[in-house]
Amino acid sequence: MLLPTLVTCLAGCAFLLSPVSEGCGPGRGYGKRRSPRKLAPLAYKQFSPNVAEKTLGASGRYEGKITRNSERFKELTPNYNPDIIFKDEENTGADRMMTQRCKDKLNSLAISVMNLWPGVRLRVTEGWDEDGHHSEESLHYEGRAVDITTSDRDRNKYAMLARLAVEAGFDWVYYESKAHIHCSVKSDHSVAAKSGGCFPGEASVTLESGGQKSISDLRPGERVLASAGGDGSGELVYSEVLAFLDRDPVTQKLFYTLQTEAGARLSLTAAHLVFVSEGNCSEGAVPALGALRTVYASDARPGQCVLVSEGKAGRRHSEGRLSRITRVGVRESRGAFAPLTQQGTVVVDGVVASCYAVVEQHSLAHWAFSPLRLIHSWTGSTGSHSDGIHWYSQLLHWLGRMLLDSGRLHPLGVAQDDR
DSSP: OHHHHHHHHHHHHHHHHGGGGGOSSSSSSSSSOOOOOOOOOOOTTOEESSSOTTSTTTTOOOOOOOOTTSGGGGGOEEOOOTTEEEOOTTSSSGGGEEOHHHHHHHHHHHHHHHHHSTTOOEEEEEOOOSSOOSOTTOGGGGTOEEEEEETTOOGGGHHHHHHHHHHHTOSEEEEEETTEEEEEOOOTTOGGGOOOOOBOTTOEEEBTTSOEEEGGGOOTTOEEEEEOSTTSOSOEEEEEEEEEEEEEEEEEEEEEEEEETTSOEEEEOTTEEEEEESSOOOTTOOOOTTOEEEEEGGGOOBTBEEEEOOSOTTSTTTTOEEEEEEEEEEEEEEEEEEEEESSSEEEETTEEEEEEESSSOHHHHHHHTHHHHHHHHHHSOOOOOOSEEOHHHHHHHHHHHHHHHTTOOOGGGGOOOOO
């Protein structure tokens, strides 16, 4: 009876949470990681992926023009990256305004450009358009599109620049003109824009001995500080690390960094879940049961509060204390690690976080991985796993693909790689 029950549970988990299984590294989350390959430049007038820009498989539908006076203007953020040249021919700073996803991809591309062509920088000729210079329903009106060149304006580089933009994670890239490359991204509202969840390699966890250890050196079987509460607000306990859902020591990724008044500084990828307080929060208070919810790291905002740890587990007042977020930034770092603990939570760099990503519901994600915890309780292991994506995650994804083939598409099944 146990085996059929386990298979049924796996199928249900896969149906609901197949994108969670994709991990945080490159690729679709199944099979072995691809070895480094030679990049092929895009051909003139080629676009990638090979579908229309405003379709689900690319950057998605047009959502309406954003103006400086509209409520949606707050969705745009300025990009002051010194490694990018902004043409800004309007002299209004409009070309610097863009969605956070567009900013992340552009910053990633800027690094690739400097690495491939030392001394050359990325150049943006067109960004957000507030003056109506583009065609109707252009994504430039939403700050979701940029036209780019290299700083030396060497057109012989543009075909490879287009390929670098694809590799940087833009959702649609078009070698539109001999004079520029057009790139666009999904809306930040789109769940498909949020895939993968990890911590950087230098992030630290607290061991049962009381010492600190970098997450890159952590191994299954070790016990780390976590929260016992399903909403992150429970007593702090030491929880066994069952496995790494993804482990990639060499990848370079962009991480959102949440800084708090208590001095904590947590970095995690855009889709990773973090517990925050609802509404107002009192600095230093212990949150009431049900007062916390999970949000994507990219949705965390200054003024919200996160849970920070105080002292060791088991001590009085070891529930964790609220600390207000003072700043949210983005930085690049090496390594991407997604540990799974028995509790489904983990304290990283002094902040309580979920072990899960993609689905903005910690309890649902925790349920989806219950079969893996059951296997561990039977065998004392989750199976061999070194670098790459865990076999259980691959299995969930495979089952999810089987279900998707039947036409039962879960809304999150459209998630794209967040490279």
